[in-house]
Amino acid sequence: MGEFELLSRVRDRLGGGERLLLGSGDDASVTLPAGVTATSVDAVVDGVHFRRADYRRLDGVGRKALAAALSDLAAMGVESGEAYVAIGVPADLDDDECLEIVDGMVALSAETGTVLAGGDIVSSPVLFLSVTVVGHAASAEAFVSRAGARPEDSLVVTGELGGAAAGLALLADPKLEDRVADPARLRVRQLEPQPRLAAGHALAEAGATAMIDLSDGLAGDAVHLGEQSGVGLRIDGEAVPLATGAIEVLDAAGGDGLQRCLEGGEDYELLATIPAARFDRAREAVNAAEGIALTAIGEVLGGDEVEVRLPGGRRLKPVRGFDQLARLARQ
Amino acid sequence: MGEFELLSRVRDRLGGGERLLLGSGDDASVTLPAGVTATSVDAVVDGVHFRRADYRRLDGVGRKALAAALSDLAAMGVESGEAYVAIGVPADLDDDECLEIVDGMVALSAETGTVLAGGDIVSSPVLFLSVTVVGHAASAEAFVSRAGARPEDSLVVTGELGGAAAGLALLADPKLEDRVADPARLRVRQLEPQPRLAAGHALAEAGATAMIDLSDGLAGDAVHLGEQSGVGLRIDGEAVPLATGAIEVLDAAGGDGLQRCLEGGEDYELLATIPAARFDRAREAVNAAEGIALTAIGEVLGGDEVEVRLPGGRRLKPVRGFDQLARLARQ
Numbered sequence: 001m002g003e004f005e006l007l008s009r010v011r012d013r014l015g016g017g018e019r020l021l022l023g024s025g026d027d028a029s030v031t032l033p034a035g036v037t038a039t040s041v042d043a044v045v046d047g048v049h050f051r052r053a054d055y056r057r058l059d060g061v062g063r064k065a066l067a068a069a070l071s072d073l074a075a076m077g078v079e080s081g082e083a084y085v086a087i088g089v090p091a092d093l094d095d096d097e098c099l100e101i102v103d104g105m106v107a108l109s110a111e112t113g114t115v116l117a118g119g120d121i122v123s124s125p126v127l128f129l130s131v132t133v134v135g136h137a138a139s140a141e142a143f144v145s146r147a148g149a150r151p152e153d154s155l156v157v158t159g160e161l162g163g164a165a166a167g168l169a170l171l172a173d174p175k176l177e178d179r180v181a182d183p184a185r186l187r188v189r190q191l192e193p194q195p196r197l198a199a200g201h202a203l204a205e206a207g208a209t210a211m212i213d214l215s216d217g218l219a220g221d222a223v224h225l226g227e228q229s230g231v232g233l234r235i236d237g238e239a240v241p242l243a244t245g246a247i248e249v250l251d252a253a254g255g256d257g258l259q260r261c262l263e264g265g266e267d268y269e270l271l272a273t274i275p276a277a278r279f280d281r282a283r284e285a286v287n288a289a290e291g292i293a294l295t296a297i298g299e300v301l302g303g304d305e306v307e308v309r310l311p312g313g314r315r316l317k318p319v320r321g322f323d324q325l326a327r328l329a330r331q
Numbered sequence: 332m333g334e335f336e337l338l339s340r341v342r343d344r345l346g347g348g349e350r351l352l353l354g355s356g357d358d359a360s361v362t363l364p365a366g367v368t369a370t371s372v373d374a375v376v377d378g379v380h381f382r383r384a385d386y387r388r389l390d391g392v393g394r395k396a397l398a399a400a401l402s403d404l405a406a407m408g409v410e411s412g413e414a415y416v417a418i419g420v421p422a423d424l425d426d427d428e429c430l431e432i433v434d435g436m437v438a439l440s441a442e443t444g445t446v447l448a449g450g451d452i453v454s455s456p457v458l459f460l461s462v463t464v465v466g467h468a469a470s471a472e473a474f475v476s477r478a479g480a481r482p483e484d485s486l487v488v489t490g491e492l493g494g495a496a497a498g499l500a501l502l503a504d505p506k507l508e509d510r511v512a513d514p515a516r517l518r519v520r521q522l523e524p525q526p527r528l529a530a531g532h533a534l535a536e537a538g539a540t541a542m543i544d545l546s547d548g549l550a551g552d553a554v555h556l557g558e559q560s561g562v563g564l565r566i567d568g569e570a571v572p573l574a575t576g577a578i579e580v581l582d583a584a585g586g587d588g589l590q591r592c593l594e595g596g597e598d599y600e601l602l603a604t605i606p607a608a609r610f611d612r613a614r615e616a617v618n619a620a621e622g623i624a625l626t627a628i629g630e631v632l633g634g635d636e637v638e639v640r641l642p643g644g645r646r647l648k649p650v651r652g653f654d655q656l657a658r659l660a661r662q
């Protein structure tokens with residue numbers, strides 16, 4: 001089909017909603033915002049952030065791209081509003097595959113109450129998706145930034161970490177499957193992460209003082225949060241909840257499995273700080289909202305050091321990085 | 332420099348403003364919208380929408396990417412608010428070149444009152460920019476969609492057409508320079524288009540009933556406007572104001588110069604419909620706001636045909652397309 005027919009078929013899949021006054025097909029989409037909006041952009045590129053060949057159906061590619069962007073809204077504690085996507089389409093991606101990608105975004109949009117409100121489709125030598133998401137709140141106070149952590153706050157994390165890194169290792173070396181009972185579950189953590197929008201909103205309502213999503217890895221993202229808040233952080237490595245089998249897979253892949261769980265990115269869980277007295281309420285709220293655990297893994301300190309304690313008195317030196325596949329290639 | 336140092340240096344260049352409550356460096360940028368927002372996404376890819384090698388300095392690449400996105404806001408008749416950009420950075424683009432691109436966006440942002448409020452920088456095998464722009468208005472009635480044209484409205488266009496197509500031909504074949512007195516001016520129309528934000532706003536205030544920006548070419552974009560409004564259009568090819576030398580260059584490049592002016596994209600002028608009685612006022616307002624002409628080039632008709640009349644009783648069959656370089660390559 002031609003470019004405009006493809007665009008038209010994509011448009012048929014886009015959403016509507018109370019906030020969307022004029023949808024795709026005009027020069028711009030017109031929306032009715034709430035009092036204050038949060039906007040985030042996240043781009044993913046084939047061969048850098050994902051590998052097309054790792055997906056049996058390409059709807060997973062669309063899901064992951066949108067999930068990564070929505071995860072930033074989750075970390076602001078805000079509900080999702082609209083998403084806009086630019087897709088770079090290489091010549092060897094046929095129209096049905098392009099629509100599969102859009103379908104993956106449509107499905108996650110529906111699950112998260114997001115309106116897929118517009119975008120752009122262009123020719124490109126490489127498949128890429130650039131996703132802009134917009135969340136709404138009544139006032140700026142409703143957002144949780146990275147900057148509000150205070151000494152003595154508890155450091156908490158949602159869900160389990162290490163699954164995405166283990167999933168990536170499994171995709172790179174299928175022989176590692178022998179090391180773990182449920183390799184498919186780990187691969188899904190890498191291929192189709194879940195944005196923790198409900199958990200983030202629950203944490204905001206429970207009084208989280210700062211929050212960040214774990215896209216670059218716990219150790220690296222903790223540094224970001226500490227820097228923005230002007231505080232130090234202590235992380236008890238042994239307290240960090242890990243995905244079942246992640247250590248075993250990453251140990252077998254080479255290197256220190258625990259360390260790779262703590263440094264591995266793309267889990268898209270949330271790292272937050274919260275006054276210790278509010279932790280129990282927050283844990284219950286996160287569990288009720290999203291059915292996942294909230295675990296205390298350390299504490300906010302004065303100073304500006306991020307200290308990750310490992311078993312045997314070892315310390316982990318936090319590294320920062322993105323582009324997971326590129327990093328894995330260097331390992 | 333490392334990825335995070337580059338990000339930090341990019342952040343130093345980003346803007347602030349009354350609407351920006353929390354800028355880049357957090358999970359999302361937080362803004363205070365007006366009553367209603369218009370959002371548009373525009374992606375450009377090296378080798379498809381521009382050629383890096385055509386730019387002496389890469390600030391022009393940033394300018395063009397942002398200009399193409401802002402042109403969509405201009406066509407809504409709305410003033411620009413914020414811009415967000417995702418940049419795919421190939422390994423052979425060094426950090427200074429990346430900052431040049433950002434500097435080009437910063438310069439055009441300042442000229443247009445746009446706040447560059449956030450974005451993403453990722454590794455990519457090809458240089459691409461995906462730009463999301465947001466404009467604000469007090470109410471939905473302030474926006475001019477593509478859908479409001481009514482029979483007997485005048486069809487009007489800002490500025491001069493054909494310059495971008497001629498500039499592209501000059502870049503492809505420098506020998507064509509002999510055909511024209513000022514080839515540099517035509518190349519600039521291709522390399523660094525100007526979004527007509529002030530003209531678009533003036534047209535909206537003067538009572539434009541429908542508007543679209545000329546990214547795909549007059550003939551093709553007229554079809555879009557006609558379809559969205561459910562009307563036919565008559566365009567008098569000889570009335571269309573052309574950039575000086577454009578016909579001569581495009582004649583020499585092969586094919587019919589006038590036809591290529593009418594079909595060539597990327598002029599980023601505005602095509603609008605307006606009641607005939609309001610044309611004089613609109614022309615004065617556009618000239619006062621942006622220092623360019625507004626020219627009546629035809630009329631809105633009943634039916635659904637877009638008819639482009641050429642000299643000698645010929646008719647042009649409108650074609651639609653994007654990806655200018657790809658189209659040129661097919662010619």
